[in-house]
Amino acid sequence: MPANARRFRTKTFLTLATAAACVAAVATVPAQAHDNRPTYTNPKAPIDLRVKDLLKRMTLAEKIGQMDQISVVNTQGDCQWSGGDFTESCLKNVLVKNAAGSILSGGGAGPTVNTPENWAKMVNTVQKYAVDNSRLHIPVLYGVDAVHGHNNVLGATIFPQEIGLGSTWNPSLVKDAGAATGRAVAATGIDWNFSPVADLSRDQRWGRYYETYSEDPLLAGTLAASAVDGIQHADGAKEIAATVKHFAGYSEPSNGHDRVPADVSLRYLQDTLLPSYKAAIDAGAKSVMVNSGAVNGIPATASSYLLTKVLRDKWGFQGVEISDWQDVRALQTSYHVAADYPGAIAKAVNAGLDMAMEPYDAQGWSDGLTAAVNRGLVSVKRIDQSVTRILKLKFELGLFEHPYVDASKANGRVLGADTAVARQAADESQVLLRNDGNVLPLSSSTKKIVVAGSYADDINDQAGGWTVGWQGVPDGVKLPGTTVLQGIKEAAPSGTKVVQAAGAADAVTQAKNADLTVVVVGEKAAAEGSADSPRPELSADQQALVKSLKATGKPVVTVVIAGRPLVLGDADGTQGLLMSWLPGGEGGHAVADVLFGKVNPSGRLSVSWPKDLGNEPLYYQQLPGTNAGPQSSYDAAYPFGSGLSYTSYAFGSIKADAATARTKDTLHLKVTVTNSGARAGDLVVPVYVSQPVSDVLTPATKLVAFTKVHLNAGQSRTVSLSVPPSELAVTPGDIDGAGQQQVARGDYVFSAGGQSTTVTLR
Secondary structure (H helix, E strand, O other): OOOOOOEEOHHHHHHHHHHHHHOOOOOOOOOOOOOOOOHHHOOOOOHHHHHHHHHHHOOHHHHHHHOEEEEHHHHEOOOOOOOOOEEHHHHHHHHHHOOOOEEEEOOOOOOOOOOHHHHHHHHHHHHHHHHHHOOOOOOOEEEEOOOOOOOOOOOEOOOOOHHHHHOOOOHHHHHHHHHHHHHHHHHOOOOEEOOOEOOOOOOOOOOOHHHOOOOOHHHHHHHHHHHHHHHHOOOOOOOOEOEEEEEOOOOOOOOOOOOOOEOOOHHHHHHHHHHHHHHHHHOOOOEEEEOOOEEOOEEHHHOHHHHHHHHHHHOOOOOEEEOOOOHHHHHHHOOOOOOOHHHHHHHHHHHOOOEEEOOOOHHHHHHHHHHHHHOOOOOHHHHHHHHHHHHHHHHHOOOOOOOOOOHHHHHHHHEOOOHHHHHHHHHHHOEEEEEHHHOOOOOOOOOEEEEEOOOOOOHHHHHOOOEOEOOOOOOOOOOOOOOHHHHHHHHOOOOOEEEEOOOHHHHHHHHHOOOEEEEEEEOOOOOHHHHOOOOOEOOHHHHHHHHHHHHOOOOEEEEEEOOOOOEOHHHOOOOEEEEOOOOHHHHHHHHHHHHOOOOOOOOOOOOOEEOOOOOOOOOOOOOOOOOOOOOOOOOEEEOOOOOOOOOOEEEEEEEEOOOEEOOOOOEEEEEEEEEOOOOOEEEEEEEEEEOOOOOOOOOOOEEEEEEEEEEOOOOEEEEEEEEOHHHOOEOOOOOOOOOOOEOOOEEEEEEEOOEEEEEEEO
């Protein structure tokens, strides 16, 4: 960088950004009183006309820039990863010379002092530079991964990771969590959220397992759709866009390692993997992020089948398709399906991609796509299609009229916001898996509780990866929130003594003289490939600790803080077992709520918990066959849907509105449920289907509908559930089955809570 390069210190830019916030309601191009103003500057004009007008005014170079997303670090310091103050030459290179259409904060990139106000000032600064200095005053889309709350911002309310939200089986709660996230994100000026993840959690080895809702397509899709609804319709917040990711099949790496290619049949792709994405897209998601991996020998980023035939032609998706981190370049450097970068860009763009997350090299993107056009590899018409979608999104989000936020209000809108929603989410995500002898809830007669385990007082690992930093909370940073130890101490009755064990030896000594020990075990926070685990089990030292505690003969309750089911080994068999997942800042309260009975646990596993290592991938929708060997069929330690309560429930009959129906009909079922216990509770009511005979192999049981109901003690309710034809449809044909899904004629057995009814489809 030249020695005389003008550098804008943070405080200078913050002043500019604050000023920008004061004119947030003013159009980026001043509206004129006469009618000859450009149509795209007229907020009353239809969006399609505004887009068309702006597009015709743009040069090819400006259009190409709109299709690139650059990391904010390329506008700071030395224009690379050094961070620090904004640098005008860097801003000019990214936002003016190369006309980048989007900026992102990824990998922990943010303001030097991490506060909501400084985030808002940072985003305002970038936005103001783009608006003031780009030829046509086009604002940028600003993206961030806010996957469990506004998790990049220190002090923002941290929600449970998606795997925990999946265990709530509560779409309305997931929507509320999404709305809370949307409000926080919007308060900091960000308009594009890379969430939710609609991938399926079927392989416990995979490092992004905890970012998913469920192994089941219906449950995952329903919750992802709810998240989209919440994020994009947060009351009182500026408009932001949700992103369905990672389309498609990202969670199917052949050996469990992140980004390893998937090899799946088209039938499995169509019947099992695609529905969860479609549900979220049908909920109105404005963007889709593409799978970083390859499927059946083709990188997803270069797959016209996925990006055009399925998304555009079959599903009618009209939003923006964006790649993941440097994935267009990877077509050349990693996958070797292109000889050079222009060729890689051409493959991605022609497959249907609208924007590349090319975080470091704005000039390289501009030069590469320009070369692709000059070589006849990409048409200007194709570029116009993508830029039209990008501009349309910017208009839909109101960025041309309201590009800035009032940074002075960000702290008040983010810090400590929506903790009640986070508390409820953490409460409902707790899954009680063992309660031998009704050891829980703890009674007032419990006089001494020992709390042991290295995860008992660790708020950072309790939040997991993608929290403040990419791999989790950075060293030296303390996340606000309540640990399990703190939660237990706060919730314990006045006559109950809570003692924290100093280590393994002290834990055993203390346990011998206690009424009960709560041992908190788990795994360290990590993300993506760093979170891959070839052996997803509890570590040897933790197994040894729990084994020693069991040997004292005193009751032991195990609390697991982890983003996946862990094989417990020698730690198995304690009187109580509570899966807490990665519950976030309110996790300590949530664990204590369940332990002391303030909350009746209602969480149910949204995944399957394996008995032993080597059973991955494990999921309940196994196909029938001539399986041989122990555990070769579905044989989980805790099956999908498992979870205990402090009350008891009874399922009455399940009835269909008709014994016969047409294959195109939506079926309507009624299930009677009763709380036969002594306290109120929330019950998940799932309906499964099986086919006694089917030309194509189908799982022995498959979830086709569910709801969650509140029942007072002694109360009965009849709940109605609907099963659309799409839940029964399968891909017909032989091994090469790839045609349109169909609902086969024949008998279908619907079951709930051990009760069943048969419907014949004609």
